[in-house]
Amino acid sequence: MLARELVFSAVVLGIQFLLCTAQCNNATTTLRDAADITQLASCKTFTGTIVVATDSAAVMDIPGLETVQGDFIAANNSLLTTLSSSTFSVITGTVLFQNLPFLTNLTLPNWISSGTLHFDTVPEPTVHDFQQNGQQVNNLIVRNTTFAFLAGLALQGAQMDTLKIVDNPFLQIINLQMGNISQSATIKGSSADLVVMLPNLTYAYELNISNGSQVVLPRLQAVNGGMSIGSIKSPNISAPALTFVGGDLNITDSGLSELNMNELVNVQGSMNLVENAQLADLSGLSSLSVVGGLNLVGPFSNTTLPSLRRVQGNAIIESTQALNCSDISSTLVQGSYVCHAAVSISANPSNAAVPPDHGLTGGAIGGIVVGIIAALALLAAGTMILYRRQRGGVQEPPQQQEQSKVFENPVHEVGTEQRRRDAAEKDGNAIFEMRDRWPDRGELPGSQARPNRVRPEKRYELS
């Protein structure tokens, strides 16, 4: 009798176990109503994709479930008003909220991390309780929302892969605390009053920010690819710690009157400062030493760059003001140098257009001799120490030694994950990939002046 009961219990338990296992491992589970939710409630961990049906109940409260090894999708649902779970903690894949016009209550107080968090065409929920510290998200995509703030979302992950915040016309504040962005950051199409604050960002692979009133990047040190800032109203675009940009540095159509980039030493692409109606001088670029190209269009009256050693490509200056075109010595320009000023105050008009590879002055020859010595030194060891010695050779001010220290900060160590390294090696477009040395071969004797590369291939290296 007892034995029979035990067997019976065991069978029941076994069936329950099987049921639970099946429910907790279902490639895709669709939640439509309370019954579907109840089925899931016994799972702490669900493996697979959870989809909220497009015709679900208006209030979906999902208890019990803590971890989803997969995606969570709520999309194209005009009924859903409340989505909540007091237990949801980790969703390893993508969390997608898409086209939910009546979602007003999004309550996920224990949510800590997800691979990707993607909001697309959703209104700002009037209740959104996920403001706990410590959310970790590898990718954050926010598109076409009515969000006003992206600050409550305390994304504290040290490192993110992708940040994409586009077409959110009411967005006024972005304040996210990630330390590094290993792939790209794009912010555009927000409110004209948008203030972008990325107070802890030290490194980004690529950074495009446009449309807003202010950009504050107090710790940004290096951007491996291109960086562009466009249509920002503020007169102060602040990146006081930036030392290196591996691609173009574009600042266009801004209210900028003064740059604050006094640590910036090297821009490997072209530096394009155009359509900034208030920008008259380059005094905030006091350390700029090597630049791939220069394109300065605007009311410039002083383009003196005291630390400039080399423009690897072309320099084009068009000023609507009186400008001394000798502010930038044509001998530093390896490509062509074209300078047009409304009123030229140059003592030497021939400086206005110097064709490439011609008319070397004594200074240029001296530079080449220094270059040969430097090249030999670089060939011998190729270290930054030698780089410093070379700079000493051209008698740069002593404070420049301070600048080169910044390069010892190993940007190429960003993203220690092997996964990323592998991916990088595969697609040949790597954070870690170092095709060439820096300083580059433009400096070696007999090398051609480089054309003004739009997309430089070289990456930042310290060897």
Ligand SMILES: *[C@@H]1O[C@H](CO)[C@@H](O)[C@H](O)[C@H]1NC(C)=O
């Ligand atoms: C998976 O979930 C769907 C709907 O949620 C259900 O119809 C199906 O029976 C489940 N499959 C398993 C193996 O549990």
Ligand SMILES: *[C@@H]1O[C@H](CO)[C@@H](O)[C@H](O)[C@H]1NC(C)=O
């Ligand atoms: C929601 O609908 C849009 C437009 O029809 C479609 O592009 C999108 O893929 C749908 N989302 C999901 C998750 O099915």
Ligand SMILES: *[C@@H]1O[C@H](CO)[C@@H](O)[C@H](O)[C@H]1NC(C)=O
């Ligand atoms: C939001 O949803 C949660 C969980 O369902 C609920 O407790 C709370 O009362 C809702 N808030 C509002 C304002 O509806």
Ligand SMILES: *[C@@H]1O[C@H](CO)[C@@H](O)[C@H](O)[C@H]1NC(C)=O
């Ligand atoms: C953006 O969201 C609005 C609703 O807020 C919607 O009407 C419009 O179709 C969406 N646009 C795109 C391009 O998705």
Ligand SMILES: *[C@@H]1O[C@H](CO)[C@@H](O)[C@H](O)[C@H]1NC(C)=O
């Ligand atoms: C960001 O920097 C501030 C100090 O400026 C610090 O208090 C905070 O903990 C940092 N956040 C993260 C996620 O590291």
Ligand SMILES: *[C@@H]1O[C@H](CO)[C@@H](O)[C@H](O)[C@H]1NC(C)=O
């Ligand atoms: C940044 O802008 C440049 C030029 O428009 C573009 O080529 C690049 O793909 C953009 N990068 C991102 C991450 O949007």
Ligand SMILES: *[C@@H]1O[C@H](CO)[C@@H](O)[C@H](O)[C@H]1NC(C)=O
């Ligand atoms: C910078 O501007 C140039 C010229 O408009 C453009 O070709 C290039 O793609 C831009 N680069 C970035 C990173 O925005």
Ligand SMILES: *[C@@H]1O[C@H](CO)[C@@H](O)[C@H](O)[C@H]1NC(C)=O
């Ligand atoms: C947003 O910025 C881009 C790039 O600077 C610019 O072309 C565009 O006109 C701006 N849009 C608005 C609405 O200001």
Ligand SMILES: *[C@@H]1O[C@H](CO)[C@@H](O)[C@H](O)[C@H]1NC(C)=O
């Ligand atoms: C930038 O300028 C605005 C005024 O336009 C000022 O309120 C703000 O404090 C400045 N920010 C920085 C970081 O200098």
Ligand SMILES: *[C@@H]1O[C@H](CO)[C@@H](O)[C@H](O)[C@H]1NC(C)=O
């Ligand atoms: C031009 O700017 C440089 C560096 O900012 C400064 O030293 C110099 O005095 C300025 N020249 C004139 C004529 O204003």
Ligand SMILES: *[C@@H]1O[C@H](CO)[C@@H](O)[C@H](O)[C@H]1NC(C)=O
């Ligand atoms: C223009 O600048 C050059 C180099 O700085 C200087 O030698 C020259 O005197 C300046 N010309 C005028 C008219 O200020």
Ligand SMILES: *[C@@H]1O[C@H](CO)[C@@H](O)[C@H](O)[C@H]1NC(C)=O
């Ligand atoms: C960002 O990358 C730099 C360079 O590798 C590293 O030193 C720093 O610790 C990283 N910061 C964070 C918050 O991960």
